Amino acid sequence: MAKRKAMSKQTLVINPVTRIEGHGKVTIQLDEQGKVADARFHVTQIRGFEKLCEGRPFYEMPSLMARICGICPVSHLVASAKACDAILATRIPTTAVKLRTVLNLAQLVQSHALSFFHLSSPDFLLGMDSDPARRNIFGLAEAHPKMARDGVRLRQIGQQIIEKLAGKRIHPAWVVAGGVNEPLAVETRDQILAVLPEALQIATGALDWFKTVLDQFREEIRTFANFPTYFLGLVSPTGELEHYNGFFRVVDSRGNIVADKLDVLNYADIIGEACEPDSYLKSPYYKPRGYPEGIYRVGPLARLNIADRCGTPRADQEWAEFRELDRGAVLSSFYYHYARLIEIIYGIERMEQLLQAPDILSKHVRAFAGTNNPEGIGVTEAPRGTLIHHYKVDDNGLIVWANMIIATGHNNLALNRGVLQVAKHFINGTKIEEGMLNRVEAVVRAFDPCLSCSTHALGQMALQVQLLAPDGEVLDELRR
Amino acid sequence: MSQAVRVITLTMDGREISARGDQTVLQVARENNMYIPTLCHLTGLARVGSCRLCLVEVKGINKLLPACVTRVEEGWEVSLNSERLSKYRKSILELLFSERNHVCAVCVSNGHCELQTLAQTLGMTHVHFAYRYPRLAVDGSHDRFVVDHNRCILCTRCVRVCDEIEGAHTWDLLGRGVNAQVITDLNQPWGESDTCTGCGKCINVCPTGALVEKGKSVREMTKQRQFLPYLTLMRERRW
Numbered sequence: 001m002a003k004r005k006a007m008s009k010q011t012l013v014i015n016p017v018t019r020i021e022g023h024g025k026v027t028i029q030l031d032e033q034g035k036v037a038d039a040r041f042h043v044t045q046i047r048g049f050e051k052l053c054e055g056r057p058f059y060e061m062p063s064l065m066a067r068i069c070g071i072c073p074v075s076h077l078v079a080s081a082k083a084c085d086a087i088l089a090t091r092i093p094t095t096a097v098k099l100r101t102v103l104n105l106a107q108l109v110q111s112h113a114l115s116f117f118h119l120s121s122p123d124f125l126l127g128m129d130s131d132p133a134r135r136n137i138f139g140l141a142e143a144h145p146k147m148a149r150d151g152v153r154l155r156q157i158g159q160q161i162i163e164k165l166a167g168k169r170i171h172p173a174w175v176v177a178g179g180v181n182e183p184l185a186v187e188t189r190d191q192i193l194a195v196l197p198e199a200l201q202i203a204t205g206a207l208d209w210f211k212t213v214l215d216q217f218r219e220e221i222r223t224f225a226n227f228p229t230y231f232l233g234l235v236s237p238t239g240e241l242e243h244y245n246g247f248f249r250v251v252d253s254r255g256n257i258v259a260d261k262l263d264v265l266n267y268a269d270i271i272g273e274a275c276e277p278d279s280y281l282k283s284p285y286y287k288p289r290g291y292p293e294g295i296y297r298v299g300p301l302a303r304l305n306i307a308d309r310c311g312t313p314r315a316d317q318e319w320a321e322f323r324e325l326d327r328g329a330v331l332s333s334f335y336y337h338y339a340r341l342i343e344i345i346y347g348i349e350r351m352e353q354l355l356q357a358p359d360i361l362s363k364h365v366r367a368f369a370g371t372n373n374p375e376g377i378g379v380t381e382a383p384r385g386t387l388i389h390h391y392k393v394d395d396n397g398l399i400v401w402a403n404m405i406i407a408t409g410h411n412n413l414a415l416n417r418g419v420l421q422v423a424k425h426f427i428n429g430t431k432i433e434e435g436m437l438n439r440v441e442a443v444v445r446a447f448d449p450c451l452s453c454s455t456h457a458l459g460q461m462a463l464q465v466q467l468l469a470p471d472g473e474v475l476d477e478l479r480r
Numbered sequence: 481m482s483q484a485v486r487v488i489t490l491t492m493d494g495r496e497i498s499a500r501g502d503q504t505v506l507q508v509a510r511e512n513n514m515y516i517p518t519l520c521h522l523t524g525l526a527r528v529g530s531c532r533l534c535l536v537e538v539k540g541i542n543k544l545l546p547a548c549v550t551r552v553e554e555g556w557e558v559s560l561n562s563e564r565l566s567k568y569r570k571s572i573l574e575l576l577f578s579e580r581n582h583v584c585a586v587c588v589s590n591g592h593c594e595l596q597t598l599a600q601t602l603g604m605t606h607v608h609f610a611y612r613y614p615r616l617a618v619d620g621s622h623d624r625f626v627v628d629h630n631r632c633i634l635c636t637r638c639v640r641v642c643d644e645i646e647g648a649h650t651w652d653l654l655g656r657g658v659n660a661q662v663i664t665d666l667n668q669p670w671g672e673s674d675t676c677t678g679c680g681k682c683i684n685v686c687p688t689g690a691l692v693e694k695g696k697s698v699r700e701m702t703k704q705r706q707f708l709p710y711l712t713l714m715r716e717r718r719w
Binding site: 055056057059060062063064067171173176177181368370396397398 | 618621700
């Protein structure tokens with residue numbers, strides 16, 4: 001092995017990456033000296049939803065597209081329904097907008113809770129270098145039962161709100177083109193309002209704790225995809241955090257607004273899509289800067305970087321403190337976790353505001369119309385970032401073309417660069433140590449990518465790392 | 481009932497039953513609250529016996545007989561739900577599912593579909609035949625209705641209701657065997673049909689999500705079939 005090592009370049013493969021949603025792998029290219037030369041993150045599955053929906057009636061699209069994902073079906077449901085609203089060319093009832101927003105926020109809460117507590121907190125509480133067999137939600141439940149219980153409970157609350165509103169936790173059919181198909185019952189509203197204080201208590205408790213341990217992760221904060229990029233997302237017309245409606249805003253790494261109040265219908269003017277041969281995930285970039293200089297990030301970190309404030313009391317306080325972390329925009333992707341917790345707080349507070357609106361119980365929740373527009377674009381903020389659904393239909397309302405830019409896709413360039421940054425910092429020489437590789441995985445996890453947008457991996461998934469010679473011979477291997 | 485009709489006695493699943501000689505096995509079973517699965521059959525429409533789900537066993541007769549079109553005979557010992565029948569019925573359902581693209585999860589009739597209900601009732605858990613995945617079009621040319629051939633099981637209820645009750649005969653069958661397809665008029669888009677009156681009866685008798693109202697989202701399509709025996713009865717009296 002020593003002989004080979006001296007004469008050849010080698011590749012480390014992490015396949016699959018664990019505790020993320022979907023299937024991906026990382027390859028790390030080592031040079032003759034065993035130093036990291038390059039690192040890439042690959043998405044190894046193909047879904048093909050844009051193709052298989054062709055020929056379907058557009059009003060079936062929300063439920064069809066929701067099947068893209070089992071974690072964030074609501075995001076696809078809502079973005080798709082918005083695209084269908086545009087095809088109906090009708091203004092949907094304001095109560096329907098509010099109800100859809102509550103549903104979207106409930107999902108934000110449950111998805112963020114899953115990412116923080118179930119998938120990532122084992123790294124924070126048990127340590128990046130701890131035994132991988134126990135570095136999961138079950139190990140967490142033994143060592144820190146309260147944290148594990150809180151995480152499960154918070155996610156449960158989010159899921160139950162979705163179930164109460166939409167009739168089903170996963171893939172509900174409540175959101176339809178033109179609005180929602182059932183008004184909110186007063187008992188349901190009261191039941192949801194009753195559980196929100198407990199959710200807020202868990203979220204604020206977790207954030208307070210997380211702030212106290214940040215110091216232990218200085219090295220990770222410094223190296224986890226910590227570089228200047230643009231940040232993109234939706235903000236409300238008044239510059240507040242927004243997940244359902246609003247305009248695009250782009251800020252640079254110094255926190256300066258470079259583009260604002262961009263109509264979401266013109267997304268193609270600001271977002272270009274490049275394809276890489278080794279990944280099924282497209283690489284979107286900020287068009288005015290070109291590829292790959294137009295690297296940008298979306299998601300919780302980006303949303304907090306672009307907004308002027310959150311718009312709810314407790315979240316606003318936390319947001320102000322968060323923005324003090326950096327002079328311009330907050331750049332380290334490790335802070336995605338931090339941003340996620342603030343967004344959970346915002347989501348809970350905002351749901352409460354919306355559910356207390358006087359018209360939330362209105363029976364007028366759906367607009368009816370036919371195919372009035374041959375094209376529709378729907379944009380929302382999914383837990384992982386900006387989600388765009390764009391459809392074209394024929395005269396009979398059948399889909400002839402569809403394009404989707406999924407939240408995780410926006411972060412593809414940053415994810416790749418982040419993997420390289422972490423690999424360069426933590427991997428040295430050809431001796432593989434599990435903890436080093438876990439850090440490479442952890443930077444991927446910080447983005448909370450939803451690669452399949454359909455499956456989720458948790459706990460004891462096989463992690464296989466091979467050290468390969470150029471002829472394919474396995475020189476060293478590590479298996480969980 | 482004509483005076484010539486005899487009263488006969490027979491057994492169904494070991495139970496002694498008396499019936500009129502002009503009744504079918506299915507009618508007698510239903511009168512006595514005994515279950516036989518059906519799919520192409522719909523009370524109020526002509527009987528075609530094409531789906532074969534209602535096959536029953538009669539002691540002494542080697543062939544399985546379709547209950548919806550078989551008259552009862554004196555002294556028959558009929559089995560409605562033997563193991564052999566259950567196996568055949570499941571196979572029939574599996575063949576129906578494998579023939580076209582039945583994806584319940586994203587179907588407008590999910591939760592209100594006779595094919596889905598039968599699969600659940602008869603305990604069909606897997607499809608053991610290779611799916612054919614045909615590429616079939618959706619015709620959305622009608623103002624109010626849509627036909628999705630992916631979900632059609634060729635039961636011909638639409639053809640019969642349109643012909644026998646509405647009197648329009650817009651629907652018919654084109655092709656044979658696995659290539660058969662329901663068509664409107666002379667295989668032209670539904671929206672261009674000269675004969676369709678837009679009455680919606682075909683939508684309501686269709687057992688699956690093949691014929692549906694336009695604009696219905698997933699799970700939203702429910703069908704009203706109670707009108708059918710009433711319509712048939714009223715027309716019989718008037719004519």
